[in-house]
Amino acid sequence: MSVPIIRTVAALREDVAAWHKAGEVVGVVPTMGALHQGHLSLVRAAKAECDRVIVTIFVNPKQFNSAEDLENYPRTEEEDARKLAPFEVDAVYVPDGAQMYPEGFATTVSVAGLTDVLCGAVRPGHFDGVSTVVTKLFTQTQADRAYFGEKDYQQVQVVTRLARDLDLPITIVPCPTIREEDGLAMSSRNLLLSDRARVWAPELHRAMEEMAAGLLAGGDIAELRAAAIARLERAGFTKVEYLDLRACDDLRLLEKPDVPARLLAAAWLAGVRLIDNIAVG
Numbered sequence: 335m336s337v338p339i340i341r342t343v344a345a346l347r348e349d350v351a352a353w354h355k356a357g358e359v360v361g362v363v364p365t366m367g368a369l370h371q372g373h374l375s376l377v378r379a380a381k382a383e384c385d386r387v388i389v390t391i392f393v394n395p396k397q398f399n400s401a402e403d404l405e406n407y408p409r410t411e412e413e414d415a416r417k418l419a420p421f422e423v424d425a426v427y428v429p430d431g432a433q434m435y436p437e438g439f440a441t442t443v444s445v446a447g448l449t450d451v452l453c454g455a456v457r458p459g460h461f462d463g464v465s466t467v468v469t470k471l472f473t474q475t476q477a478d479r480a481y482f483g484e485k486d487y488q489q490v491q492v493v494t495r496l497a498r499d500l501d502l503p504i505t506i507v508p509c510p511t512i513r514e515e516d517g518l519a520m521s522s523r524n525l526l527l528s529d530r531a532r533v534w535a536p537e538l539h540r541a542m543e544e545m546a547a548g549l550l551a552g553g554d555i556a557e558l559r560a561a562a563i564a565r566l567e568r569a570g571f572t573k574v575e576y577l578d579l580r581a582c583d584d585l586r587l588l589e590k591p592d593v594p595a596r597l598l599a600a601a602w603l604a605g606v607r608l609i610d611n612i613a614v615g
């Protein structure tokens with residue numbers, strides 16, 4: 335079974351125009367490849383709700399903070415195509431750099447506020463890169479619905495805001511984080527973990543669950559955070575970039591889960607940056 339790979343905007347637009355002319359609903363699943371069950375759950379959701387499904391694969395240089403991180407990012411196009419084959423998607427859009435950012439490309443899409451905190455604070459420019467490429471993917475695919483994993487919770491908030499602010503005719507559909515059996519959130523970056531680090535990586539989720547339970551029991555956030563960080567350090571995590579309780583609607587910092595809240599974390603283990611988030615309450 336082969337997948338219909340499309341590499342140019344012109345070819346993609348031709349297909350999408352025909353689908354829209356036939357009154358079909360088009361869904362898009364934007365990815366950077368190295369597909370795992372998390373991505374495939376998005377494809378499954380899109381297939382259930384849309385007449386046509388496009389998966390995009392583009393490792394977006396604008397959202398990486400270091401050349402080394404960009405270079406190390408896993409690229410597994412053949413394997414990705416093999417994984418997508420059983421889903422019978424209608425197009426796998428794999429543009430190259432020139433297609434996405436032609437000579438003279440000079441526009442940046444930037445969402446204020448939401449992007450100053452969490453990953454945005456430690457990865458300057460990251461969300462501008464995400465917002466710019468996602469806006470392009472939306473306008474290139476002209477999809478009606480776009481599927482994003484809640485593992486990148488802040489990204490979902492940013493993309494939802496930009497679609498609303500720019501009146502983009504697309505519905506953003508957040509989908510739950512998919513986890514390994516031991517609780518580790520699925521991520522393409524997990525491929526970079528050594529065998530030893532992979533054993534300890536689920537501690538991030540466990541420490542967050544423990545902290546969330548403590549918060550719900552009325553515990554002090556500073557004490558609970560200190561205990562969680564100590565637990566992570568014992569597991570070999572070298573740096574916790576953030577471990578914050580934030581409001582679901584605007585990501586403002588909270589002390590208590592007295593409104594719909596999310597615990598969000600980013601931490602380094604053996605040279606790999608892991609992020610995760612869970613609902614609190």
Ligand code: PAF
Nearest residue numbers: 364365366394464467486
């Ligand atoms: O979540 C990702 O894989 C990327 O940030 C996205 C949305 C495909 C944009 O490059």
